[in-house]
Amino acid sequence: MNTAVEICGVKFKNPVMNASGTFGSGMEYSELVDLNRLGAIVTKGVAKVPWEGNPTPRVAETSSGMLNAIGLQNPGIDVFIERDLEFLKNYDTNVIVNVCGHSVEEYVEAVERLADCGNVSMLEINVSCPNVHEGGIAFGTDPRALEEITKAVKKAARQPVIMKLSPNVTSIAEMAKAAEAAGADAVSLINTITGMKIDIYKRSFLLANRTGGLSGPAIKPVAVRMVYEAAHAVKIPVIGMGGIATAEDAIEFIMAGASAVAVGMMNFHDPRTMLKLIEGIERFMEEQGIDDLSEITGIL
Amino acid sequence: MISEKAVVIEKEQLAEGIYGVWLKTAAAAEARPGQFVMLNTGSEAHLLGRPISICDIDREGGSLRLVWRVAGYGTGEMSRLESGDGIDIIGPLGNGFDISVAKGAENIAVMGGGIGAPPLLGLVRALHEGGAENVDVYLGYRSAAAGLFLAGEFKEFAAVHIATDDGSEGTHGTVIDALRSGGKQPELIYACGPMPMLKGIKQYAEERLIPAYISLEERMACGVGACLGCVVKTRFKDGHSQVENARICTEGPIFAAKDVDI
Ligand SMILES: Cc1cc2nc3c(=O)[nH]c(=O)nc-3n(C[C@H](O)[C@H](O)[C@H](O)COP(=O)(O)OP(=O)(O)OC[C@H]3O[C@@H](n4cnc5c(N)ncnc54)[C@H](O)[C@@H]3O)c2cc1C
């Protein structure tokens, strides 16, 4: 039985990784989770310079999920390389660096700084960031903006590039195709779905930012549907996420077309979620007589 | 830091809506006063852990005491725990109180408002065991009728001064009013309680150049420093974040009042 997968030439010991922003740089959970067991560690979105993020409250619990409006607070690429990437050199797992920016130039500069970092296996480009040159509209909601940024990043990148798609669009298939046409090596989805929560007694918004991104089991059916649509629209690999809590959830994504899966919010609920997924996927393969995950990847 | 299922050894109701437990947990081995834990009741609808401060530590017995006020779903579920029940815990978390600064300080004021009192019990015990004398504890409550929970236990270690919102016990007013009416100016303040009280203490301490350490709260998702949900504005660039922002769950929850913008 083989849980290993290969994506864009990068070998993963298993298809389970964390979703960006929910696991810090791995360091924060390293006392609770053996990072060596993970298929990959996906780091929190990092930009060219430090970002302050949004005012608090930044998080709110919702039914089987949560809203967040962290605002991509990050320490900037220089400290990230010196501290977080250096820390990850102690572990035998792939490192996928999630990159954010306010303009094409900002993304490109961060990606260029990562070019010489030996322990970066892949880049994941978060296009759910506001584009300051386009009145704050997210790059990932317009196919032309997505193509432009994909091309620019691909030109600068030394590592394979995963474009992380936003679900806040009419046609996810169209966005996946735009990323593929512009040269993306893979796509990952879904990022959070924009939502809102109101405190009816205070007659105000729960989040200081008013809106936030919904994640957790509440969004899983939407995510499975979108992974399915994206996987059918493109030939490049798809990494699936959105509400994954169990091995059964992960296998749904794999059958819908995901070559690997990521766990986000559920890390907060139970830090062992990813380890349980790895064990559960092995058990399922054994029970079902599956030798290699490719036998069930995208069978629907 | 550990993540495990803790077991309820003992459960108590301290006042209307105020509950406490002693939990058997490996988290007790390294816990310090002022740190907290994340408790998760395991509901499929309410997935996030609830941050609760460590009230007291029994190192030999390997257990932690937690005391909370029922505020919503999670704390409500927790109030239904019984001896022998298990509950998911992550901890100990955060920095805890810096007790070394109390060395040599004469007049230490420990100030707790309402459900801010519990973490101060472990602090006062530690100060007492460290030989600190002249510790005055100021505890604020709604009213005598609503319950002066834990006040009796503080008296084992220090002089206790009560303030109530309605004047039914002790000073009529806040803990700051009680401090002022005592006429003794502290050299060091530790405080935990609602934001208006902490703002008042920050101002009081800054006007008199008294070092004050305050315990802060914010909505948390992870409790371990990973999500960046729980930040407070800081006066200086924070080493971890590289911006004027520190994680309450990791760099805190205890901050020097002068360093944070509340
Ligand atoms: C470091 C820290 C230590 C704390 N220690 C104690 C303690 O010792 N005793 C005690 O009674 N309370 C304490 N609190 C407050 C306690 O965490 C909240 O009362 C509790 O989370 C409410 O959960 P709920 O499900 O009952 O309420 P709900 O309103 O149903 O909770 C919904 C969501 O909001 C969050 N939330 C609601 N109120 C607060 C709050 N005041 N602070 C942070 N998150 C909140 C919850 O965690 C949950 O994610 C502490 C908070 C922090 C940050």
Ligand SMILES: Cc1cc2nc3c(=O)[nH]c(=O)nc-3n(C[C@H](O)[C@H](O)[C@H](O)COP(=O)(O)O)c2cc1C
């Ligand atoms: C607190 C938090 C922070 C996040 N930060 C990022 C980020 O920095 N970059 C990014 O691409 N996605 C970020 N995400 C989105 C997740 O990576 C993931 O796409 C989404 O949460 C859906 O997965 P889930 O339902 O398993 O959480 C964040 C999500 C959460 C909850």
Ligand code: FES
């Ligand atoms: S609660 Fe996640 S960083 Fe503090």
